[in-house]
Amino acid sequence: MKRRKQLLVILSLSLVLVAAGCGSKQTGGQSQAGDAVSASNSSAVSTAGVKLKIETSFYPMYEFTRHVAGDLAEVHNLVPAGAEPHDWEPTPKDIAEITDADVLVYNGAGMEGWIDQVTSSATGGHLNLIEASKGLDIMDGFVEEEEGESGEEEAGQDQDHSGLDPHVWLSPALAIKEVQNIEQGLSQADPADADTFKANADAYIAELQTLDQQFKDSLKDPKRTDFITQHAAFGYLAREYGLTQVPIAGLSPDQEPSAAKMAEIVQFAKEHQVKTIFFETLVSSNVAETIAKEIGAKSDVLNPLEGLTDEELAQNQNYISVMKQNLTALQKALNE
Template structure:
């Protein structure tokens, strides 16, 4: 079910006459609005073929596929094994999005490229759905500053250490100016604007995303609304079971804090009464300062931490360095931002990886 919306602006009179003679297939499409729950509202699409749905990255693919079942062709834009914070759509990707019936993305700043896409398809029949719409989104940057004195505390500490080295300070100021320019340049690709987008790592918030996706699909193809509801209910039941497993598995652990390389687990920690101690920030490529590395090492030694978590799809070098410094081990805590080849070879999905995360946390928090 493809609508070549990127050519609509230059339709000729003959094309319009042909369309009128061929029936009302495209006439049933309209621009999208969004209801209070965050699901897209749209005129029903034709029943002649499956919905053509593009989604941003793996968790949204998993949720959408489980709701749509065999009633849609669902394809993730970001390939397996690619870190989604850095990905940007090519011209071909933009054309494929334009040809689709729906674009479903996480939102909350995860997909820095989405504003560009939404602007390019404004006024077209493409239905766009922000799966996290209506969720209670956390301010990741402020949380990190409160817990670990990121940014201002680090800079003040570094200035105190190097105040006597004017030459180095001048060099650092030049580097900081360069970094600010880089951050401005990279903001489109992987800066979250202070928001923490990792809602899918909390099963209860994943349920809300599934509900938003279900509502959007039902609005687009109301003749299949009951099918989408049945599919969503079956998957929600699995997510509810997963939530219960996390509650049972983490309620009586010996400790409640865990160190992770990437600040992706704030929603999970909040849901189950844990404290995430991130080495770096929301972007997995963010390099921690020497001062913050020292703070993490000090924290780990003081609290006798024996496991430092790193993630898939990015280098584990920072976690390995801290683990070696304190005589701990490094282990995976997976933010499920994309499947690795190993995940695929083991036929792992969102539920399977989340259960692996649960076992990793139980092991680390009971050491």
Template sequence: MLAFLLVISGCGSKSGGIVEDKINVMTTIYPIYEFTKEIGGDEVNVINLLPAGVEPHDWTPKSQDIVNTSKAQLFLYNGAGLEGWAPAFLKGLDKDTKVKPVEVSKGVKLISSEGDDGHGHGDEGGAEEQHDHHVDPHTWVSPKSALIMAENIRNSLVEIDPDHADRYEQRYAALKQKLEKLDESFSSQLSGLPKQEIVVSHQAFGYLARDYNLEQYAIMGLSPDAEPRAQDLVKLTKTVKEKGIRYIFFEELVSDKLAKTLASETGVETLVLNPVEGLTKEQEQKGDNYFTLMEKNLQNLTKALQ
């Protein structure tokens, strides 16, 4: 009996989160983690590199992450410039690693954002003085792009583990259905609203804006650390007043100081618009996920655009 128990416990033996008898997948951000778990099911052990409550733009990998990723079969990262550390990270993996890196945003029509990566701008075409282009990496914030990402995750799992292809296909079909339903909700509920302009704390909603005919004005750039310049804030204050904007959106993983300042200066209120880059510890405990957060986003957008 004891020998039998030892064999049983040895089956799923873990080393730093790696499970020996499963497909081990390292993911970089929460939405990729969630979609991979949904499609992978019991066949897959998914480890997300970013802990709860951490903003992805601020994060860098640790040595244990290199060790784990070297032992994994798949490394799923967003790409589109989100994980600036990825090229060096992949070079640093063990020489005999068999891990396959997959850029999950591949196939999404990327938005090239004029302006900055660090020094504030207005809307997508804003900051006339600066003409350096940066790719907007926040692909998953639109259900339309999330559908492409889910398909890439499915393909990578089928390729690495063809024996369980049927199961991956089945679970992917269920996820696809949920994402299509979410896409339909966004399309139908946002299409008839009187307003289209949203003012957000950081420029994370470009894909959402493009796919559902909204116009995004951001206080900060593509990176939430990008400090806005005084003239950008003056311009934004003017926009809020001219367009009759009633709410300024802020997000949980980024300081709400600037959003609240702008709101009080313009006499409007604040609401949350979540770029679903990660869960806070509280959201994790509540059992929130991509879908609950995106549905809350839709409610808040509907309220703000009346």
């Protein structure tokens, strides 16, 4: 199914690029290899009073980018509110938006399975590509093999994110580095406004540093250090603050755990007297709640911030406010 989706994306992209032609309103030199902007598809943008047009791959990239860009850009998020981004694929309309943009900001580390198809076809030289996780220490991810009816591994099953864990934004310390990469990339794309991008980034980084310190202070000496999550999204957060994530399923939140994995989690929870099982907002909480019921525990939300719901947006929630909610939930669960 995923292979058919990829073929459709490639076909759609080809049609959009043919229609768009090779014309571009931007000119300029390419960035140096190793910079936050991809050297193969980047150029400086002549703004001359025209705002940058920026596409971002999913919510954290949108949130970080809009703080850095400020009033100097129109920032549009590709994945709509309430949608789960792991298996999201761009439509022809989305591809047209990307093709017409000055900048595309994406997380990388395998999060955006469609990115190679888009970037390899964007050969006009005008699209600046900013990989926010570039240069970060990327962890191997937890991937549980799916089993067929025979009990053996199902042939041809995709490994989510090629076995890499892309969820770097859930560590405030690494979120700071992603913001710095975005600032560097926008400054290379639009050198005339580099000072403003730097000032905007510094202001937002100061807020993220405060958040990071709150995590350090609140999680310094908990009664326990392990927590059970619905999917393996919190590895970087756990590593940063001396905790241990025990995931029910793998890197993709809609991955169904095997019966053996469920039994293993139940046994762990009983032995360690776990009283809270964490689930998340964009996918079904059935698995987490089943385990919680089995061991007489409660369930609570730990938000991986892969996207905000319409309700959360209506409440003016954002990355920092949701991360503070995560901190409160973790602090409570680790000290029960």
